[in-house]
Amino acid sequence: MSGYDDGPPWHLQESYTFDRHVISEIRRAANTGIYRIRGFGAKRPLPTLDDLVFLGASMSRYPLEGYREACGTDVVIGAERAERPVRLRIPVTIAGMSFGSLSAQAKEALGRGASAAGTSTTTGDGGMTQEERGHSETLVYQYLPSRYGMNPDDLRQADAIEVVVGQGAKPGGGGMLLGQKITERVGEMRTLPVGIDQRSACRHPDWTGPDDLEIKIQELREITDWRVPIYVKVGAARPYYDTALAVKAGADCVVVDGMQGGTAATQDVFIEHVGIPTIAAIPEAVRALQELDVHRGSVKLIAAGGIRSGADVAKALALGADAVSIGTAALIALGDNDPNLDAEYRALGSAAGAWEDYQDGTDPAGITTQDPALAARLDPVIGGRRLANYLQVLTLETQTLARANGKSHVHNLEPEDLAALTVEAAAMAGVPLAGTSWIPGHE
Amino acid sequence: MFDETHFDLAQQTVRQVNQALHGIGESADASARRFRVTNPKGAHAVAAGLTAPISITIEGSVGYYCAGMNQRAEVTVIGNAGTGLAENIMSGTVKVTGNATMSAGATGHGGLVVVEGNAGARCGISMKGVDIVVGGNVGHMSAFMAQAGNLVVLGDAGDDLGDSIYEANLFIRGKVASLGADAVEKELRYEHQQLLAGLLDRAGLAADAGDFRRYGSARKLYNFHIDDIDAEVAARAARGSVVDRVGGAT
Numbered sequence: 001m002s003g004y005d006d007g008p009p010w011h012l013q014e015s016y017t018f019d020r021h022v023i024s025e026i027r028r029a030a031n032t033g034i035y036r037i038r039g040f041g042a043k044r045p046l047p048t049l050d051d052l053v054f055l056g057a058s059m060s061r062y063p064l065e066g067y068r069e070a071c072g073t074d075v076v077i078g079a080e081r082a083e084r085p086v087r088l089r090i091p092v093t094i095a096g097m098s099f100g101s102l103s104a105q106a107k108e109a110l111g112r113g114a115s116a117a118g119t120s121t122t123t124g125d126g127g128m129t130q131e132e133r134g135h136s137e138t139l140v141y142q143y144l145p146s147r148y149g150m151n152p153d154d155l156r157q158a159d160a161i162e163v164v165v166g167q168g169a170k171p172g173g174g175g176m177l178l179g180q181k182i183t184e185r186v187g188e189m190r191t192l193p194v195g196i197d198q199r200s201a202c203r204h205p206d207w208t209g210p211d212d213l214e215i216k217i218q219e220l221r222e223i224t225d226w227r228v229p230i231y232v233k234v235g236a237a238r239p240y241y242d243t244a245l246a247v248k249a250g251a252d253c254v255v256v257d258g259m260q261g262g263t264a265a266t267q268d269v270f271i272e273h274v275g276i277p278t279i280a281a282i283p284e285a286v287r288a289l290q291e292l293d294v295h296r297g298s299v300k301l302i303a304a305g306g307i308r309s310g311a312d313v314a315k316a317l318a319l320g321a322d323a324v325s326i327g328t329a330a331l332i333a334l335g336d337n338d339p340n341l342d343a344e345y346r347a348l349g350s351a352a353g354a355w356e357d358y359q360d361g362t363d364p365a366g367i368t369t370q371d372p373a374l375a376a377r378l379d380p381v382i383g384g385r386r387l388a389n390y391l392q393v394l395t396l397e398t399q400t401l402a403r404a405n406g407k408s409h410v411h412n413l414e415p416e417d418l419a420a421l422t423v424e425a426a427a428m429a430g431v432p433l434a435g436t437s438w439i440p441g442h443e
Numbered sequence: 444m445f446d447e448t449h450f451d452l453a454q455q456t457v458r459q460v461n462q463a464l465h466g467i468g469e470s471a472d473a474s475a476r477r478f479r480v481t482n483p484k485g486a487h488a489v490a491a492g493l494t495a496p497i498s499i500t501i502e503g504s505v506g507y508y509c510a511g512m513n514q515r516a517e518v519t520v521i522g523n524a525g526t527g528l529a530e531n532i533m534s535g536t537v538k539v540t541g542n543a544t545m546s547a548g549a550t551g552h553g554g555l556v557v558v559e560g561n562a563g564a565r566c567g568i569s570m571k572g573v574d575i576v577v578g579g580n581v582g583h584m585s586a587f588m589a590q591a592g593n594l595v596v597l598g599d600a601g602d603d604l605g606d607s608i609y610e611a612n613l614f615i616r617g618k619v620a621s622l623g624a625d626a627v628e629k630e631l632r633y634e635h636q637q638l639l640a641g642l643l644d645r646a647g648l649a650a651d652a653g654d655f656r657r658y659g660s661a662r663k664l665y666n667f668h669i670d671d672i673d674a675e676v677a678a679r680a681a682r683g684s685v686v687d688r689v690g691g692a693t
Contacts, residue, residue, distance in 0.1 A: 033670040147550040147569060150531055152492060152512040179666055191552070191571040191590045193610065196665040201588055205568040206527035206546040212507070215487045219508040219527075222461050223492030 025268075035269060037176065039358025039368060041169055041262040041306065041328055046277045048260070048306060049315040051425030052418050053434065056404045064403035071399040072409035075323045078160065078229025078252035080298040081221075086138060086160050086229055088323065089118025090395045091410055092313055094387075095257075095304055095327035096142045096162065096233075098124025100177050100186040101264030101358065102331075103375035104131045105383070106367045109334055111135030112380060113387025117395070122162060122325075125175040125200055127189045128154040135380075140231065143220065145174060146200035148190035152223060161220055162231040163213070163251075165204075165242070168261025168305040171235025171275045175200035176265040180361035183370045210245035217250045231255055236281035236305065237274075243288035247299050255325060256285045258305025262328035264368060265359035278305035278316070280428035283415075286320030295320065296411060310397020317398070318405075318413035319429060326394075333390035334383040335365040447477035457486050464516075467495040485525065490518050493535070510537040513554060529556045532573055538646075545582070548575040551592065557646040564601065567594040570611055576646035586613050587623065595642050597650050605658050609665075613658040614639050616650060625664040631657040 008014060025036065057063035064071060077086040094114045099107050101124060108131045114121040120138035127149015133139055141158030143150070155161065166172060177186070179195040187194040207216045217230050232246035233255035246254045258278025263271060282303045289295035303316040304325035316324045328336075335341075342352035344364035350357060358368035366377035402410045405417045419434040420426035426433040427440035450460045460480060467475065478499040483489055487506040490499050493516035501509070504522035513532045520528075523541035532551040539547075542560035549565065551573025558566075558575075564582035567575050567589055576595040583601035586594050589611035599617035606623020612635070613626075622628075631653075639652040 031670065031672045034667055147531060147571070150550060151552070152494075152514060152531070152533065155512070191609075193665065196609075197667050201569060205565065205587075206508070206530045206549040212526070215507045216527075219488040219491050219511050222457065222488040223512055225462060225465060225492075226458075 035267045037178070037265055037359050038268055038271070038356045039262070039264050039266075040271075040356035041260050042272050043356075044272055046260060046306075047279050047422070047424050047428060048277065049279050049312045051279065051422050052315050052420055052429055052431065054314070054318070054401055054405055054417055055419055057406055062406050064406055064408060066400060066403050069403065070408060071402050072411075073395055073399065075300065075411075077231075077300045077322075081226065081250075081252055082160075082229040083225075083227045084159070086120060086140075088120060088138065090391060091317060091323040091398065092117075092307075092391055092394050093119050093140075093302060093323055093325045094121040094330055095261075095325040096122035096124045096140070096164070096167075097264065097327055097331075098126035098175070098177075099129045099132065100124070100126040100181060100190070100370070101368060103366055103369050103378065104129060105375050105378040105380045106331070106334060107132040108135050108380035109378060109383030109387060110330060111139070112384025113330075113333070113391065114138070116384060116388035117391035119391065120159065123158075125164075126177075126186065127151065128157065129189075133157055135384075142233075144200070145202060145204045146190075147205065148192075148200065155220075156224055158224075158228060160229045160231060160253075161224070162233050162255065163217070163220070164233045165246075166235030166237065166257070167233070167263070168235045168257030168259050168275055168278070169263035170266045170270045171237040171259075172202060173266065173270050173274075174202035176359070178265055178359050178361070181359075181370045186370060210249045213245075213249040229253060231302070233257060235259075235261070235274075236276045236278065239276075239281040239284040240288045243285040243301070244292060247289065247292050247294060251299060253300040253302060253322075254285060254289075255302040255304060256281050257325075258282075258303070260306025261304055262331075263358075277428070278303060278307075279319075279425060281305070282316055282319040282321055283428070283430045289320070296322065310394045310399075311401065313394050313398045314401040314410065314413060315418065317402075317410050318417050319415060322411065329390070330387055331367055333387045334367055334378065335386070336363075336367050338365060341365055446474045447479050448475070450478065450480045451482055452480060452484065452486055452489070453482035457489055460489065461491060464490060464493055464495075464497065464499070467497055469495065471495070471497075483522075487525070490516070493518070496535075504541070513537055523560070524558075528558070529554070529573075532556060536645075542579070547577075548573050551575070553592075555642075555645055557648070559648070561598065567592070567611070570594065574642055574645075576642055576648060578646075578648050580617070583620070584623070586611060589613070593638065593642060595639060595646070595655070597648060605660075607664060608658075608660045610660065612638070614642075614655040615658065616655045619656075619658070622658065625661050626658055627661040629657045629659045631655060 075088040079085040115137035122140040138159045140160045144164045177198040229252035231253040232251040234242040236258040259275030300322040303321035339352045363369040418431040476497045480501040483503045485506040491511040496515040498517045506525040508527040510518040515535045518537045520539045524543040526545045528543045528547040529537035530549040532554040534554040536555045538557040543558045544563040546565045547562045548556040550569045556575045559578040561579035566581040566585040570589045570592045572591040580598035586605045590609040595614045600619045602620045603623035605626030636652040
C-alpha cells in the first residue's frame with residue numbers, strides 16, 4: 001500500500017505543474033478536440049469570504065442578546081422610482097437559472113422555497129415558465145442578450161426586471177445549453193431547433209454601452225408603466241466602473257456576480273480564468289455607490305458568487321452589499337451532489353461532491369435535466385421546503401453574527417466589524433489584517 | 444373617416460402619451476383607436492409596449508425603441524427612426540417612411556416591420572419570427588443569429604449577412620458584401636417566391652420576387668464537432684489491429 005488510495009509509491013514524486021488533473025485534461029483534449037464544458041462554478045482555490053472574520057463585541061462594542069432582541073433582515077429595492085418596489089423579508093435572493101438548464105420541477109421548487117422564506121427567485125436565459133411564475137411570490141425577470149423567450153406579457157407579469165450584462169462564471173460570455181437539453185418545449189420557448197448546441201449571444205442586440213442602456217431602461221420602464229424596479233447584473237470584471245455606469249444608466253439595483261458564481265454550462269477555461277473573486281468585487285462596487293451618494297440609499301447592491309453560509313451573507317453585507325444571491329448553494333439544498341446518489345454519479349463517471357456535469361442533462365437528482373424520468377425524481381414541494389429551511393438557516397446565522405456585533409439590523413454591519421486573515425484578503429476587502437491596523441494599499 | 448386623438452410631444456411627455464395608449468381597452472370603439480403624434484423630435488420609446496389593435500401615425504422622426512415590443516398595433520412613422528425600431532415586436536405592423544438606424548426589428552417574434560428607406564447595422568439581429576421588409580439597403584451584421592422569420596431587402600446588404608443564422612430566410616435583391624459564418628445562398632424555389640410576393644404586397648413595396656436571392660443557414664454550426672480518438676483506437680483493437688497504447692478513460 002502506498003498510503004494513499006490509488007496513489008503512486010512514496011518514492012515517486014508527481015509534478016506540481018503537471019498534476020493528475022492537468023494530465024487528465026490534456027489527454028481529454030487530445031482525444032476530443034473540444035474544450036471542456038461543464039457546470040458548477042470555479043473549483044480552484046480562490047480568496048474567499050472565509051479569509052475574513054468578524055471581531056464581535058468587546059469593551060467598546062455592545063452586543064445584542066442573541067435569541068430575543070430584534071435584528072431586522074428586510075430589504076426594499078426600487079422604492080424611489082418603482083410604483084411597486086420589491087420587498088424582501090430576508091437579504092438572500094435566488095439567482096437567475098433558466099428553465100432549460102433546470103427542470104420545471106427544480107424551478108418550481110426554487111419558487112416555493114423562496115416564497116416561503118420571503119424572498120425572490122429569478123428566471124434565466126430562456127424565458128418565464130408558468131411553473132415558476134405561479135410558485136414565486138416575487139419573481140425577477142431576466143432581460144438577456146439572447147432574448148430567448150422574451151415576451152412583453154411575461155415582462156409585465158414580473159416583479160422586477162434584471163438587465164443581464166454578464167455573469168460571474170463568464171463575464172464576456174453568453175449562455176450555453178447543449179443539445180441534450182434542447183427538448184421540444186425548450187426549443188419552442190427559445191425558437192431554436194431541437195437538439196442544437198445553443199450558444200447564446202454575449203452582447204445585447206439593441207444597445208451598446210451605458211448611454212444606450214439608459215435609454216433601454218427608460219423603454220423597459222415605459223413598457224411596464226414604471227411599476228417595477230430595474231436591476232442591472234454584471235459579472236465581476238471592473239465592478240467600480242460597471243456599478244457607476246449602471247447607476248448612471250438608471251438602475252435601481254446592481255447585481256455584482258463574483259467569479260465563484262455558478263453556471264449550467266460554460267467552458268472550464270472561462271469559469272476558472274475570467275473575472276475576479278466576490279471578496280474583491282464587493283468593496284469596489286460599494287466604493288462606486290458611495291461616491292455617487294446612493295449606497296444604502298436609492299440604489300441597492302446584491303452580491304453573488306460562491307455564497308454558502310450565513311457567515312458569507314453577513315460578511316458580504318458588512319462589506320456593503322444590501323443582499324446576496326445564491327445559485328449553486330440553492331441547488332445543493334434541493335439535492336444536488338447528494339451523497340445518497342453517489343453510486344449513480346459514479347456510474348456517470350463522477351462522484352457525489354464532484355458532480356459538475358449540469359450540461360449533460362443526466363442529473364440523477366432531477367435538477368439540471370430535461371429528461372422527464374429524471375426530473376420526476378425531484379419533488380418540488382419537498383425541494384421547496386429544503387430550500388426554505390436552508391434560507392432560514394442563512395438568515396438566522398446572519399442575524400447571529402449581526403447581533404454579536406451589536407447590530408439591530410443586518411444592514412448595520414460594516415467593514416469596521418471585520419478583520420482579514422491574509423494580506424491578500426485585507427487588500428481586496430479593504431479591512432485591516434487581523435491584529436494590525438494595516439490595510440494594504442490604504443497607507 | 445374616423446376621428447383621431449392627437450398627442451403633441453411638444454406639450455406632453457412620452458410617459459403621458461404611452462400611458463394613454465396603454466390604457467386603450469378592448470372595448471374601445473373605432474373612433475378611439477386612431478391616434479396622431481406630432482413633434483416627436485427624436486424622443487425615445489414612443490409608442491413602446493402597445494397591446495391593443497390601434498393605429499398610430501407619428502409625424503416626424505423618433506429616437507430609440509419606437510414601438511418596442513409592439514403587440515397588435517399599427518404604427519407608422521413619417522420620418523426616420525433611431526436604434527431598435529420595433530425591437531422584440533410580437534405582432535402588428537410598424538412602418539417607417541424614411542430610414543432606420545441600428546437593430547431595426549431586433550429579436551422580433553412576429554408581426555411586420557417595414558423600412559421604406561435604408562436600415563443600418565444589425566437589422567433583424569436575433570429575429571425570432573418577425574417579417575422585415577427594407578426598401579433600401581441594410582448595414583453590416585444584419586440578421587446576425589437570426590432564428591426565424593423573413594428579412595427582405597430590396598437593395599444591398601452589408602458585410603457578414605446572416606452570421607450564425609439559424610432558420611430565418613433572407614431575401615436580398617441587390618449585392619451582398621459578404622456572408623457571415625454558416626450563411627449560404629440557397630435555392631429560391633417557387634414557394635419562396637410566393638412567400639416573398641406576399642411580404643412585398645403586405646409591405647406595400649413593388650418588386651419582382653424572381654429578382655431576389657435567398658440566403659439561409661448551412662447548419663454546420665448547430666452542434667459542436669467532437670472527435671473520439673479513444674473509441675476509434677478501441678474499435679481497431681477489437682478488430683485485432685495493431686494500435687498505440689495510449690488513450691482510454693482514466
